[in-house]
Amino acid sequence: MTARPPPDEPVVARLRNGVHVVHLPTPQRATACASVFVRSGSAHEPRTLNGIGHFIEHMAFKGTTTRDARRINLDAERLGAEVLAHTDKDHTAFQMRGLAEHALDFVRMLADIVRRPTFPADELERERQVLLHEFAEVDDDPMDTAYRLFDHACFGLHPAAQPVIGTRAHIERITRADLLGYVQRQYSGANVVVGVAADADPAAVLRAVDAAFGDMAEGAAHTVAATPYRGDVRTRALSGSNQAHLLIGGALPPLAADDATGTVAAAVLGEGMSSPLLLRVREQRALAYHATCAADVLDVCGQFVVEASTAPEGLDDCAREVAALLHAHARRVDPVDLERAQRQLRVRRLRAAEKPLQRLEDAALDLFSFGRVRTLDEQLERLDAVGADAVRAQFERLIADGLSAVAVGHVGRAAGERLRNALKG
Numbered sequence: 001m002t003a004r005p006p007p008d009e010p011v012v013a014r015l016r017n018g019v020h021v022v023h024l025p026t027p028q029r030a031t032a033c034a035s036v037f038v039r040s041g042s043a044h045e046p047r048t049l050n051g052i053g054h055f056i057e058h059m060a061f062k063g064t065t066t067r068d069a070r071r072i073n074l075d076a077e078r079l080g081a082e083v084l085a086h087t088d089k090d091h092t093a094f095q096m097r098g099l100a101e102h103a104l105d106f107v108r109m110l111a112d113i114v115r116r117p118t119f120p121a122d123e124l125e126r127e128r129q130v131l132l133h134e135f136a137e138v139d140d141d142p143m144d145t146a147y148r149l150f151d152h153a154c155f156g157l158h159p160a161a162q163p164v165i166g167t168r169a170h171i172e173r174i175t176r177a178d179l180l181g182y183v184q185r186q187y188s189g190a191n192v193v194v195g196v197a198a199d200a201d202p203a204a205v206l207r208a209v210d211a212a213f214g215d216m217a218e219g220a221a222h223t224v225a226a227t228p229y230r231g232d233v234r235t236r237a238l239s240g241s242n243q244a245h246l247l248i249g250g251a252l253p254p255l256a257a258d259d260a261t262g263t264v265a266a267a268v269l270g271e272g273m274s275s276p277l278l279l280r281v282r283e284q285r286a287l288a289y290h291a292t293c294a295a296d297v298l299d300v301c302g303q304f305v306v307e308a309s310t311a312p313e314g315l316d317d318c319a320r321e322v323a324a325l326l327h328a329h330a331r332r333v334d335p336v337d338l339e340r341a342q343r344q345l346r347v348r349r350l351r352a353a354e355k356p357l358q359r360l361e362d363a364a365l366d367l368f369s370f371g372r373v374r375t376l377d378e379q380l381e382r383l384d385a386v387g388a389d390a391v392r393a394q395f396e397r398l399i400a401d402g403l404s405a406v407a408v409g410h411v412g413r414a415a416g417e418r419l420r421n422a423l424k425g
Contacts, residue, residue, distance in 0.1 A: 009373075009375060009376075010022045010023065010024045010195075010359070010360075010363050010373055011023045011024075011025070011202050012363070012367070012372070012373055013206055015189065015209070015210055015213065015214050016214070017189035017190075017213075017214065017215075017216055017217065017218040018188075018189035018190035018191075018192075018218045018219070019189040019192045019193070019194060019209070019213045019214070019216060020192070020193040020194070020364075020367050021193075021194050021195075021196075021205070021206055021209045022193060022194070022195040022196070022360060022363045022364065022367070022373070023195075023196050023197075023198075023200070023202050023205045023206070024195065024196070024197040024198075024356055024359055024360060024363075025198075025199065025200075025202070026100075026197050026198060026199055026356055027199045028199075029100065029197075029198075029199065029356070030099065030100055031097060031098065031099060031100060032097065032098065032099065032100040032102070032103035032106070032196070032197060032198030032199070032200070032356075033095060033096065033097035033098075033103075033106070033196075033197050033198070033356050033357050033360065034095065034096050034097075034103060034106035034107050034110055034194070034195065034196045034197075034198075035093055035094065035095040035096075035110075035193075035194070035195040035196075035357065035360045035361065035364070036093070036094045036095075036110045036111070036114050036192065036193075036194050036195075037091050037092070037093050037192070037193040037194075037195065037360075037361065037364035037365075037368075038091060038092045038093075038094075038114070038186065038187055038191055038192055039090070039091055039191035039192075039221070039222050039299070039368045040053055040091065040092055040186040040187065040191060040222060041053055041087060041088050041089045041090045041091050041092060041164070041300075042054070042087070042088075042089050042159070042162045042163065042164045042166075043089045043090055043159045043160045043162065043224050043300040043301075044090075044159070044186065044222050044224060045159065045162060047157075047159070047162070048170075049170065049174065049178060049182065050162045050163070050166045050167060050170055051163070051164070051165055051166015051167060051170045051171055051174070052166070052170070052174055052178060052179065052182050053087050053092055053164070053182075053186075054087040054131075054164050054165055054166060055127075055131060055166070055171065055174055055179065056092070056117075056179055056182065056183060057085050057086070057087045057092055057094075058085075058127050058130070058131060059117060059119050059123070059124060059127055059179060060085070060094065060113050060114065060117045061073070061083070061085070061113060062117070062119065062120060062123035062124070062127060063117065063118045063119070063120045063123060064112045064113060064116040064117055064118060065116040065118055066112060066116065067112065068120075069123060072109075072112075072113065075109060076096060076098070076109065079098050079099065079102045079105065080098050080099060081096050081097060081098030081099075081102065081106065082096070082097055082098070083095070083096050084096070084097070084357075087164050088164060088298070089160060089162075089164065089298055089300055089301070090224075090298045090299035090300045090365075090368070091299070091364070091365065091368065093361065093364075094110050094113055094114055095110075095357060096109065096110060097357065100198050100199045100200070103196055103198035103200050103205075104196075104200065104204060104205070104208040106196075107194065107196060107205075107208045107209055107212050108208065108211075108212050110194075110212075111212035111213055114187065115187070115212075115213070115216065117179075117183065119176045119179045119180060121176055124176055124179075128171060128172070128174075131165075131171050132168065132171055132172070134165065135165055135166075135168055135171055138165055139168075142238055142241055142243070142245045142408050142409045143245055143307070143309075145236060145238065145408050146245045146246075146247050146307075146406050146407075146408045147247065148163050149234040149236060149247075149406045149408065150234070150247045150249070150303075150305065150404060150406045151163070151303075152232070152234065153230065153231070153232040153233065153234045153404040153405070153406055154229060154230060154231070154232075154249075154250065154251055154303060154404045155227055155228070155229065155230060155251075155301065156228075156230040156232075158225075158227050158228065159224060159225075159300075160224065160227045160300050160301040186222070187216075188216065188217050188218060188219025188220070189213070189216045189217060189218040189219060190218050190219050190220055190221045191219065191221060191222050191368075192213065192216065193363070193364035193367050193368070194209045194212075194213060195360035195361075195363060195364060196208075196209075196360075197356035197357070197359065197360055224299075224300045227251070227254070227300065227301040229250065229251040229401055229402075230404070231250065231401055231402030231403065231404050232404055233404070233405045233406070233416050233419050233420050233423075234405075234406045234407075234416070235406065235407045235408065235411050235415040235416045235419065236407075236408045236411070237408075237409070237410070237411050237412075237415075238408055238409050238410070241408075241409035241410045242312075242409075242410060243309045243310065243311065243312070243409050243410060244309070244310055244311070244312050244314070244315040244318075244407055244408075244409045244410050244411050245307075245308075245309045245407065245408050245409045246306075246307070246308045246309070246310065246315060246318055246319060246322070246405070246406070246407050247305055247306065247307055247404075247405065247406040247407075248305070248306045248319065248322050248323065248326070248403055248404070248405045248406075248423070249303060249304040249305035249306055249398070249403065249404060250303070250304055250398040250401055250402070250403055250404055251301065251302060251303060251304070251401065252295055252297060252301075252302030252303060252304050253297075253302050254297065254298060254299060254300060254301050254302050254369070255297050255298060255299050255302070255365065255369040256299070256369040256370065257302075258370070258374075258382065260379075260382040260383050260385075260386050261386050261390050261391060261393075261394045262295040262297065262302060262304050262394055263295040263297065263345065263383070264338070264341055264342060264345065264383060264386040264390075264391055265295070265304065265329070265391045265394040265395060266293045266294050266295040266304055267293075267341035267342075267344055267345050268329065268333060268334075268337045268338055268340075268341040268391055269293045269306070269325060269326075269329060270291065270292050270293025270294075270306060271293070271340070271341055271344045271345075272340070272344060274340065275293075275337070275340075275341075276325055276328075276329070276334075276337065277291055277292070277293055277306065277322070277325060278291060280321055280325060281308060281318060281321050281322070285317065285318075285321060287308070287310050287311075287314045287317055287318045287321065288308045288309055288310045288314070288318060289309070290307075290308065290309050291306070291307065291308040291309075292306075292307050292308075293305070293306045293307070294307070299365060299368050299369050304394075304398060306322050306326075308322065309409075312409075312410040312411070312412060315407060315411060315412070315415070315418075316418050316422060319405065319407075319418075319419055319422035319423070320422045323403070323422050323423050323424070326395055326398065326399060326403070327395075327399060329391070329392065329395040330392060330395040330396040330398075330399050331392070332392065333388040333389075333391045333392045333395075335388060338387075338388050338391060342383055342384060342386070345383050346380060346383065346384075349376070349379060349380060349383070350376075353376050403423045405419045405420075405422075405423055407419055
């Protein structure tokens with residue numbers, strides 16, 4: 001089964017210094033967006049500087065060689081534009097969106113932010129406090145805590161398990177010199193993709209990106225050592241929590257493997273109210289209000305994870321039910337569930353293709369992992385080609401590799417041992 005692609009596929013070019021340029025023509029839209037993606041995330045950071053990429057993402061907007069923090073915001077807002085940014089394990093993104101007529105201005109303004117930050121000392125100390133508030137907020141969130149523990153349960157001390165926000169100690173001691181040095185080392189042409197989604201002349205887009213990024217040092221493409229899977233159980237009691245939050249799963253191949261099996265397997269198990277996970281855990285057993293299953297596939301690693309929140313007295317039963325479902329799917333996959341999952345994934349993929357910012361990000365991640373941009377039809381065909389036997393084998397591999405599990409919140413005594421027993425299915 002194939003689907004008609006959007007009217008225009010991205011146009012990809014590469015500057016002499018390795019910077020990739022992605023232009024997504026959007027003649028039907030009055031708005032436009034521009035993005036700069038840097039292949040630099042928490043997985044690329046040395047342990048002593050974990051969190052520095054996220055720090056840089058914040059501080060890049062606090063002043064450049066030509067503009068102070070207020071001017072950066074005012075220049076965007078006078079155009080009616082908004083500025084966005086985020087940091088992940090495998091990349092950092094800086095983005096603007098506004099009117100189509102300003103698309104090339106966005107390229108110039110983003111280049112100033114990404115390439116010429118000055119990290120003013122007074123701004124750094126203020127933003128350090130903001131980051132400490134953010135860290136406290138994340139640290140107070142039981143599910144954020146659970147996912148940080150799950151990363152370590154899966155990958156131990158490998159950089160793929162490092163939290164994007166870093167640690168409180170690192171936030172407190174990172175210096176201006178650290179920020180300047182890290183940008184100089186990490187932000188290079190071989191690790192940058194500039195994307196523009198706009199009704200604009202392709203040649204003009206290329207000229208604008210070349211003018212803004214063409215003199216950037218090329219550098220070498222960043223790599224991360226292979227991620228060995230650990231398979232462990234972690235628990236943490238959190239005071240004041242009224243629920244137990246559960247994660248169970250394992251490792252999947254990284255994006256470069258171009259393997260959709262894990263994504264399909266996650267949808268088979270837990271996509272939608274009719275899925276086996278929701279049917280059993282919520283509808284039949286009433287063990288949780290919220291339960292879901294996802295495949296998080298990145299440039300540096302992949303994870304399959306079942307998530308549920310339950311009453312403290314329901315934790316053991318919930319873990320046993322999830323483990324039983326995983327073991328059952330390692331024996332047999334229902335063809336009806338497979339058909340449902342693939343159609344749900346098709347709709348999700350098509351909806352993502354209707355969002356220009358998402359399409360630019362997907363294109364950038366493809367360029368980092370494959371050196372090319374996969375077409376929409378190619379991605380849909382990958383999903384459709386996954387058969388029941390392949391999905392069953394994926395569940396079998398997860399169990400054979402050893403499931404990872406995390407429980408946080410109101411978990412009680414000996415929660416780790418109880419989880420290990422539950423995972424036997």
